[in-house]
Amino acid sequence: MGRVKLQIRRIENNTNRQVTFSKRRNGLIKKAYELSVLCDIDIALIMFSPSGRLSHFSGRRRIEDVIGRYVNLPEHDRAGRVNMNKEYLMRTLNKLQCESDMAIQLSNGGVANTKAEKLQQEISMCQQQLQICVERLRYFDAAPMSISPCTPSTDLESCEKLFMDSLALVCDKKSKHES
Amino acid sequence: MGRVKLQIRRIENNTNRQVTFSKRRNGLIKKAYELSVLCDIDIALIMFSPSGRLSHFSGRRRIEDVIGRYVNLPEHDRAGRVNMNKEYLMRTLNKLQCESDMAIQLSNGGVANTKAEKLQQEISMCQQQLQICVERLRYFDAAPMSISPCTPSTDLESCEKLFMDSLALVCDKKSKHES
DNA sequence: GACTCTATTTATAATTG
DNA sequence: TCAATTATAAATAGAGT
Numbered sequence: 072m073g074r075v076k077l078q079i080r081r082i083e084n085n086t087n088r089q090v091t092f093s094k095r096r097n098g099l100i101k102k103a104y105e106l107s108v109l110c111d112i113d114i115a116l117i118m119f120s121p122s123g124r125l126s127h128f129s130g131r132r133r134i135e136d137v138i139g140r141y142v143n144l145p146e147h148d149r150a151g152r153v154n155m156n157k158e159y160l161m162r163t164l165n166k167l168q169c170e171s172d173m174a175i176q177l178s179n180g181g182v183a184n185t186k187a188e189k190l191q192q193e194i195s196m197c198q199q200q201l202q203i204c205v206e207r208l209r210y211f212d213a214a215p216m217s218i219s220p221c222t223p224s225t226d227l228e229s230c231e232k233l234f235m236d237s238l239a240l241v242c243d244k245k246s247k248h249e250s
Numbered sequence: 251m252g253r254v255k256l257q258i259r260r261i262e263n264n265t266n267r268q269v270t271f272s273k274r275r276n277g278l279i280k281k282a283y284e285l286s287v288l289c290d291i292d293i294a295l296i297m298f299s300p301s302g303r304l305s306h307f308s309g310r311r312r313i314e315d316v317i318g319r320y321v322n323l324p325e326h327d328r329a330g331r332v333n334m335n336k337e338y339l340m341r342t343l344n345k346l347q348c349e350s351d352m353a354i355q356l357s358n359g360g361v362a363n364t365k366a367e368k369l370q371q372e373i374s375m376c377q378q379q380l381q382i383c384v385e386r387l388r389y390f391d392a393a394p395m396s397i398s399p400c401t402p403s404t405d406l407e408s409c410e411k412l413f414m415d416s417l418a419l420v421c422d423k424k425s426k427h428e429s
Numbered sequence: 430g431a432c433t434c435t436a437t438t439t440a441t442a443a444t445t446g
Numbered sequence: 447t448c449a450a451t452t453a454t455a456a457a458t459a460g461a462g463t
Binding site: 106111 | 259261267268290291298300304306
């Protein structure tokens with residue numbers, strides 16, 4: 072809808088992304104409202120804007136109640152779908168991971184890693200990030216500052232796109248399966 | 251959209267209500283997906299069909315994580331309401347996460363308690379910590395950082411202590427800020 | 430019931446004020 | 447930066463299979 076057909080990928084321009092968010096958020100909430108009334112159902116919608124601000128909607132019941140209903144579902148009411156989703160996604164992710172691992176290995180000049188070593192590396196990386204995170208928190212406790220954005224890796228982005236495409240496929244399939 | 255303009259009120263005919271639900275649910279999920287990709291945001295959508303069956307969607311993050319983010323917001327950021335027991339919700343969410351993590355481990359094929367799996371558990375734990383940490387940073391409007399896998403085996407305890415100390419400081423500052 | 434088809438309404442990207 | 451407008455894409459109500 073609109074003057075041109077829009078590709079579904081991250082809008083890089085900050086202003087445009089925020090504007091599109093505002094418009095589409097309103098549209099989404101309107102649709103959610105209509106669905107809740109037309110079909111007389113419980114619905115909960117939670118969104119965080121690009122700047123981290125919360126938007127949410129729920130129909131006749133409070134959002135906490137709907138979340139509660141979700142959380143309190145018996146295991147078997149959620150398990151099947153969720154696991155199917157997860158398994159598929161995990162397969163896709165593993166495939167992607169293998170590919171990127173191979174790329175890394177090649178660029179590293181072929182350092183051989185056992186699985187345990189790779190995991191250990193992941194742990195180290197994560198430790199570093201946690202440390203950085205903690206440092207930032209400490210800093211904020213003293214004085215607020217603006218933090219330089221992290222550099223986006225093209226590999227990560229294409230990886231993420233593949234992932235989201237897979238997700239779309241899964242959701243699509245899932246929807247057809249359920250309805 | 252459609253042959254006639256539809257009044258937004260409960261559809262009394264059971265069949266029509268179910269059909270409309272199926273169609274509009276798919277539309278709503280598609281819109282949610284597009285919004286999450288275009289604007290690169292966290293989103294969670296929970297619906298219960300007229301017959302009580304669950305449909306849900308979340309984007310790049312697991313729905314439990316998005317709900318967790320919502321639940322962890324400072325009180326005043328959520329449109330100040332009577333809130334359900336937060337502790338209870340968080341406990342349940344944690345349980346759900348553990349369960350799905352276990353499911354993933356099992357589906358990854360097998361024997362429990364290998365070294366690799368222990369390491370994987372450490373990574374999961376650290377990821378959780380990192381996410382919480384990032385949430386706190388977000389509270390201070392810090393730029394988001396990229397998150398990837400996580401914690402140290404040897405230093406886990408001291409790292410955790412450091413982390414908890416920081417949290418305490420932040421919480422402290424937060425309460426002063428509010429009062 | 431689940432698809433397909435299309436007339437029509439609705440949402441929205443770009444543009445304008 | 448915002449709100450209003452407009453041209454176009456997208457969603458969907460009802461009918462047919």
